[in-house]
Amino acid sequence: MSNLTQPDAVLESLRFPVAEELAERFASAGHSLYLVGGSVRDALLRRPAQDLDFTTDARPERVRAILTGWAEAIWDTGIAFGTLGARRRGVDVEITTFRADSYDRTSRNPEVRFGDSVIDDLVRRDFTVNAMAVDLVNRTFVDPYDGLAALSARxxxxxxxxxxxxxxxxxxxxxxxxxxxxxxxxxxxxxxxxxxxxxxxxxxxxxxxxxxxxxxxxxxxxxxxxxxxxxxxxxxxxxLPEVPAMRLEIDEHHQHKDVYQHSLVVLDQAIDLEDEDNSPDLVLRLAALLHDIGKPPTRRHISGGGVSFHHHEVVGAKMVRKRLRALRYPKDVIEDVAQLVYLHLRFHGYGRGEWTDSAVRRYVTDAGPLLTRLHKLVRADCTTRNRRKAAALQRTYDGLEERIARIAAEEDLARVRPDLDGNEIMRLLGLPPGPLVGQAWRFLKDLRLDRGPLDHDEAVAELRRWAAEQGITPGGESPAAGDAG
Structure with a gap:
């Protein structure tokens, strides 16, 4: 147990002022109070205490009476399940009456029954490491199901x-x-x-x-x-049925692993690239795990040996959206993960740096605010055991990042916009607001990506040339304008 705090030390370390005040109030009212669950487990593991969870023999309305006058706020959204929440000096606590529930095991809805024993309450809990308690009134450690031994053995x-x-x-x-x-x-x-x-x-x-x-x-x-x-x-x-589906699919770039094992390695390596001082990046981790889920449905055998997975990034992005929507992830998480999956192969067209500056601009623009995550995902996607090949890939990506930094410094890629805005487009072409203005704006943006910044006169000339090709005359609309919307 060298990596754990001893129970006696736990009793001392758990002398939270708020907990001691509560214990005094419950004892004075003739009731028990136990610190329970994750709070006890984490204290034994020497992990920082989060919110405090308690259990008691007092019924909910009695708990409310004990809290009244002490707590700065009380909430009872869980009172039907015997739980009241409270806040005191910035510390949140939850106090639940001993439970002895039974379940219908169809809908999982419990028949809530209050109990009279902390032992019976603890047996309801999910795992033995969460079924330990501290009797705050009598200052004793309660461990009827050997949670401490389980914790020691991990x-x-x-x-x-x-x-x-x-x-x-x-x-x-x-x-x-x-x-x-x-x-x-x-x-x-x-x-x-x-x-x-x-x-x-x-x-x-x-x-x-x-x-x-x-x-x-x-x-x-x-x-x-x-x-x-x-x-x-x-x-x-x-x-996530798409994950086990990858187990038997051999990755065409990394023959030593199937796609499932490759994806797990990419997950590990993406985590290694996270910023140490930031919290875990859920979007990056989802993208790393799911980046190749489009391979099984796109797998094709090539005559003479080998396999191909053409457009698996496109298929994978669609699959990601479908799965994450089914899991009720927020829209921004869904779109960010899907876009990373869609873009993760783009770098492999870079070769030895043959991309034009235009291609680099498009890479940055398509990634948008996901560029930093895309850098990490692409680097993590290199799992070859061939050290020379791995080093070459990383050097090539270093070169791409250097080019991005150079072009960004010169052109402010984070805010790529056409050289003329919508108001000027309408003024120069005599157009009212509408679809044609959007088409002209997109033309100028593509031109900006291809050629970099244009001076004003050059941008105006290119706009007029485009308008003439579309049959647009200043002050009028093209014959097909009605179809543009």
């Missing part, structure tokens, strides 16, 4: 049988994978066995709840381990 097990626990709430299987990712724990064999047998039960859980757990998993310290557990147990077949 083992994930359930207080009741895994079958009972997962039948009560199938989302606990996703939570197991999340704890593997966040804490580096190893699930007990019986937990893995139950997850494998019951993976299909996840279909009873709403997409929103699954998405929350998946995002926490991917933002953990060891997301690859969590993904592997999901795939090996079959959970991924429900949550």
């Amino acid at each position: 083992r994930l097990d359930t207080p009741a049988t895994p079958q009972e626990s997962f039948a009560d709430d199938p989302l606990r299987m996703m939570r197991a994978a999340r704890f593997v990712s966040q804490l580096g724990f190893t699930p007990a064999p019986r937990v893995v066995e139950a997850m494998t047998a019951m993976a299909g039960e996840l279909e009873r859980i709403t997409a929103e709840r699954i998405q929350v757990e998946l995002s926490k998993l991917l933002c953990g310290r060891y997301p690859r381990r969590g993904v592997e557990l999901m795939v090996d147990t079959g959970l991924a077949a429900t949550v």
